[in-house]
Amino acid sequence: AQQQEQQKPASPPLPRQNAKVTPPSPPKIIADKTRTLEYLRVGMLGEGGFARVYEVKDVRGNRAACKVVTKSSLKTKKAKTKLYAEIKIHKALDHPNIVRFQDCFEDEENVYMTLELCHNGSLMDMLRRRRRFTEPESRFFMIQLIGACHYMHTHQVIHRDLKLGNIFLDQNMNVKVGDFGLAALIETPGERKKTICGTPNYIAPEVLFDNVNGHSFEVDTWSIGVILYTLVIGRPPFQTKDVKAIYKRIHDNDYEFPADRAVSTRVKELIQSILTPDPQQRPTLHEIVDHLWFTTGTVPPYIPISAHDAPPDFR
Ligand code: ADP
Numbered sequence: 001a002q003q004q005e006q007q008k009p010a011s012p013p014l015p016r017q018n019a020k021v022t023p024p025s026p027p028k029i030i031a032d033k034t035r036t037l038e039y040l041r042v043g044m045l046g047e048g049g050f051a052r053v054y055e056v057k058d059v060r061g062n063r064a065a066c067k068v069v070t071k072s073s074l075k076t077k078k079a080k081t082k083l084y085a086e087i088k089i090h091k092a093l094d095h096p097n098i099v100r101f102q103d104c105f106e107d108e109e110n111v112y113m114t115l116e117l118c119h120n121g122s123l124m125d126m127l128r129r130r131r132r133f134t135e136p137e138s139r140f141f142m143i144q145l146i147g148a149c150h151y152m153h154t155h156q157v158i159h160r161d162l163k164l165g166n167i168f169l170d171q172n173m174n175v176k177v178g179d180f181g182l183a184a185l186i187e188t189p190g191e192r193k194k195t196i197c198g199t200p201n202y203i204a205p206e207v208l209f210d211n212v213n214g215h216s217f218e219v220d221t222w223s224i225g226v227i228l229y230t231l232v233i234g235r236p237p238f239q240t241k242d243v244k245a246i247y248k249r250i251h252d253n254d255y256e257f258p259a260d261r262a263v264s265t266r267v268k269e270l271i272q273s274i275l276t277p278d279p280q281q282r283p284t285l286h287e288i289v290d291h292l293w294f295t296t297g298t299v300p301p302y303i304p305i306s307a308h309d310a311p312p313d314f315r
Contacts, residue, residue, distance in 0.1 A: 032105035125231035132234035144175035218279035225274030
C-alpha cells in the first residue's frame with residue numbers, strides 16, 4: 001500500500017466503481033460472539049460502497065445505526081486495512097457535530113459498527129426536497145460543519161470526503177459529520193498525503209493535479225467551499241455531465257454564480273476566497289468563520305423540522 005501511495009499516474013484516474021459484492025444480510029438479532037452486545041434490527045437506513053446501514057434497537061430500547069460489512073468483502077489485506085483505519089479514526093473522535101462511534105463487533109459473517117442514529121437523514125436528501133437553502137440556514141449548517149472540521153484537524157484527522165451526503169442531521173436538526181471511510185491521520189507534522197481520493201464534485205485541485213507536494217488539511221477546506229456553494233445555489237459548482245469534464249473545470253477553477261439565483265455578494269465573496277486553487281493561499285477555518293457573511297448575518301438558534309419541506313422564516 002505504501003508503494004501505491006507514492007506512485008501516481010500522469011492524469012487523474014476516474015473513480016473506481018465499487019466491486020460488486022453480495023450485500024450483507026444480517027440476522028434479525030445482531031449480537032457479538034459472547035452476546036454481551038445484542039441489537040434488534042428494525043429497519044434499513046441506507047447503503048454505501050461495501051456496507052449496509054440498519055436501524056437497530058438495544059435491549060433497553062435505545063436506537064442506533066448499525067453499519068454492516070460482510071467478511072467476504074474483507075478478503076484482501078487492503079480492504080481490511082481500510083476498514084481498520086476507518087474504525088480507529090472514527091472511534092477516537094468525540095464531538096457534538098460528529099456521528100458518535102459506539103461499538104464494533106463481529107459474528108461469523110459480518111463486522112458491525114454501531115453509530116449514533118441520525119433521525120433526519122443527510123443534507124443531500126434535504127437539498128433534493130428543498131432545491132436550495134436560505135442563507136441563514138446555510139450559516140447554521142456551516143458553523144456546525146466547520147466546528148466539527150476544526151476539531152478533526154486539531155486531532156490530526158483529514159476527512160477527505162466532506163460532502164452533503166456525509167453530513168447527517170440528528171433529531172434536533174443538528175449537523176453530524178459521518179463516514180470516515182476515506183479519512184487519514186496525519187502522524188508527523190508537515191506530512192503530505194498522495195492518495196487520490198474523494199468524490200469528483202468535491203475534490204480539491206491539489207489532490208488531482210499536485211503529485212509533487214501532495215495534499216493535507218486544506219482539502220477539507222476546499223470541500224467546505226463546495227458545500228457552501230451547493231447549499232445556497234442548489235448544485236455543486238463544478239458539476240457537469242462527465243467526471244473528466246468536472247476535473248477540467250476544477251483544474252481551470254471554472255464555475256459561476258447563475259444569474260437567476262439571488263445570493264448575497266458576501267456569500268459569493270466568501271465562496272470565491274475558499275475556492276482558491278493554491279492550498280497555501282486558502283483561508284483557514286478561523287478566517288472563514290470571521291468573514292462578514294458569518295459575523296454580520298442572521299444565524300438561527302435552531303432549524304425547525306418543517307425546514308425539510310419549506311424554507312423557514314427567520315425574521
Ligand atoms: P459508505 O461509507 O459505504 O458510503 P455510509 O456510512 O455513507 O456508507 O452510509 C450509507 C448510508 O447509510 C448513508 O447514505 C445514510 O443513508 C445511511 N446512514 C449512515 N450512517 C447513518 C447514521 N448514523 N444514521 C442514519 N443513517 C445513516
